[in-house]
Amino acid sequence: MFSVREFEALARERLDPAHYDYFAGGAGDEVTLRANEAAFERLALLPRVLTGAEKVRLDVTLLGSRAAMPVLVAPTAFHRLAHPEGERATARAAAAAETIMIVSMASTVAVEEVAAAAPEAVLWFQLYVQPDLDFTESIVRRAEAAGCRALVVTVDSPARGRRDRELRHGFDDLPDGLCCENLRDGDTGVRPIVMSPSISWEHLHRLRRITALPIVLKGVLHPEDARAAVLHGAAAVMVSNHGGRQLDTVPATLDLLPEIVAAVCGAVPVLLDGGVRRGTDVLKALALGATAVAVGRPVVWGLAADGERGVGRVLELLRDEIEQALMMCGRASVRDLDPGLVRRPC
Numbered sequence: 001m002f003s004v005r006e007f008e009a010l011a012r013e014r015l016d017p018a019h020y021d022y023f024a025g026g027a028g029d030e031v032t033l034r035a036n037e038a039a040f041e042r043l044a045l046l047p048r049v050l051t052g053a054e055k056v057r058l059d060v061t062l063l064g065s066r067a068a069m070p071v072l073v074a075p076t077a078f079h080r081l082a083h084p085e086g087e088r089a090t091a092r093a094a095a096a097a098e099t100i101m102i103v104s105m106a107s108t109v110a111v112e113e114v115a116a117a118a119p120e121a122v123l124w125f126q127l128y129v130q131p132d133l134d135f136t137e138s139i140v141r142r143a144e145a146a147g148c149r150a151l152v153v154t155v156d157s158p159a160r161g162r163r164d165r166e167l168r169h170g171f172d173d174l175p176d177g178l179c180c181e182n183l184r185d186g187d188t189g190v191r192p193i194v195m196s197p198s199i200s201w202e203h204l205h206r207l208r209r210i211t212a213l214p215i216v217l218k219g220v221l222h223p224e225d226a227r228a229a230v231l232h233g234a235a236a237v238m239v240s241n242h243g244g245r246q247l248d249t250v251p252a253t254l255d256l257l258p259e260i261v262a263a264v265c266g267a268v269p270v271l272l273d274g275g276v277r278r279g280t281d282v283l284k285a286l287a288l289g290a291t292a293v294a295v296g297r298p299v300v301w302g303l304a305a306d307g308e309r310g311v312g313r314v315l316e317l318l319r320d321e322i323e324q325a326l327m328m329c330g331r332a333s334v335r336d337l338d339p340g341l342v343r344r345p346c
């Protein structure tokens with residue numbers, strides 16, 4: 001396998017069509033899903049000459065956590081639909097690649113077991129704030145106890161996105177034997193994940209009071225919201241449209257990045273996900289001010305294709321591509337890229 005795209009093709013062959021469509025699909029007409037990748041294609045790289053270095057630096061530090069490359073594993077649900085080892089395999093591959101894995105609240109392996117399967121892994125925990133705040137707090141406590149080093153609070157989901165592919169397959173629940181293990185509740189079994197439009201900035205304040213973990217706000221699109229996130233104490237913002245799975249026709253994340261970086265004014269790191277498929281994509285996002293990016297579907301494709309080894313290979317491909325692209329651009333480190341590296345349009 002020599003590219004993320006090849007992994008997607010293999011994953012498609014291996015997965016049940018309903019599950020492939022769940023992973024691959026987006027909301028509505030999938031305008032945003034396509035726009036995320038297209039935005040990277042449209043932006044050109046403009047290398048410098050005679051300025052390179054023999055050894056390039058790829059590592060970054062984020063909220064006190066080191067990553068050997070500026071590519072994180074985005075939180076994606078239901079890894080056991082892709083491979084029996086599920087999130088355990090993903091965490092082992094992330095640990096081997098020395099990058100950060102954001103464990104989805106909707107993981108099919110409990111966060112404690114993900115951590116136990118990969119003791120070296122640096123884990124962050126993604127949270128959908130539940131209207132039952134005591135239950136939310138109990139989940140936060142579990143993530144803390146499992147050793148997660150940050151909370152990634154997803155704020156782009158006041159409701160579940162409408163995804164035609166899921167509706168067509170009637171995919172609305174996990175098959176027997178699989179469930180959202182982080183939603184187990186002593187008395188009531190496994191609770192459903194509630195997406196609620198009543199979640200507000202007040203809930204963020206409450207979260208900040210109950211945990212010392214840094215909070216990343218994931219799903220910020222409006223520059224005013226990025227500014228608000230800083231004012232309300234977020235430790236980082238993640239520019240994300242949920243991989244085009246929530247509100248269709250919102251802009252590509254890459255196209256919003258410059259405005260958000262300007263709005264945040266260096267107060268907190270800005271992360272980005274959506275459509276990152278190549279090392280050159282990573283450079284473009286970093287040139288426009290992101291500190292790091294995250295990949296969602298590419299990791300799922302690796303997992304479906306070949307479990308831990310597949311995820312490992314996907315991360316290795318991205319790493320090699322970043323290294324190659326950095327050298328070709330005459331840059332020595334992912335830390336000092338600037339907008340001069342990109343030109344629009346292609």
Ligand SMILES: Cc1cc2nc3c(=O)[nH]c(=O)nc-3n(C[C@H](O)[C@H](O)[C@H](O)COP(=O)(O)O)c2cc1C
Pocket residue numbers: 022023024036074075076077104105106126154218240241242243244245273274275276294295296297298300
């Ligand atoms: C199958 C799938 C499941 C996802 N599950 C979650 C989730 O549980 N929590 C969350 O915050 N984001 C979730 N996301 C969104 C990802 O974190 C990320 O924003 C998105 O996948 C990035 O786009 P990419 O797939 O183009 O890399 C999911 C995305 C996919 C594709």
Ligand SMILES: O=C(O)C(=O)c1ccccc1
Pocket residue numbers: 077106193242245
């Ligand atoms: O499918 C998703 O994108 C997603 O975010 C999610 C959230 C909760 C349960 C399952 C999936």
